[in-house]
Amino acid sequence: MGAVPKRKISKGRKNRRRAHHALQASNLVPCPSCKILKKSHAACPNCGKYKNKEVIKTD
Numbered sequence: 001m002g003a004v005p006k007r008k009i010s011k012g013r014k015n016r017r018r019a020h021h022a023l024q025a026s027n028l029v030p031c032p033s034c035k036i037l038k039k040s041h042a043a044c045p046n047c048g049k050y051k052n053k054e055v056i057k058t059d
């Protein structure tokens with residue numbers, strides 16, 4: 001067996017550690033070209049643009 005904890009982590013300590021594990025809503029900003037809400041620092045899923053250049057082909 002490799003490295004193994006000497007003591008059991010108590011329910012309280014385990015729950016305190018997991019208090020920070022909740023998912024957070026991603027940071028949404030309006031797209032400068034089509035105004036849809038998109039994730040910041042990512043290409044727009046609606047118009048496929050990033051920094052006013054088309055980087056994803058959209059129909």
Ligand SMILES: [Zn+2]
Binds near residue numbers: 033034036047
């Ligand atoms: Zn857009």
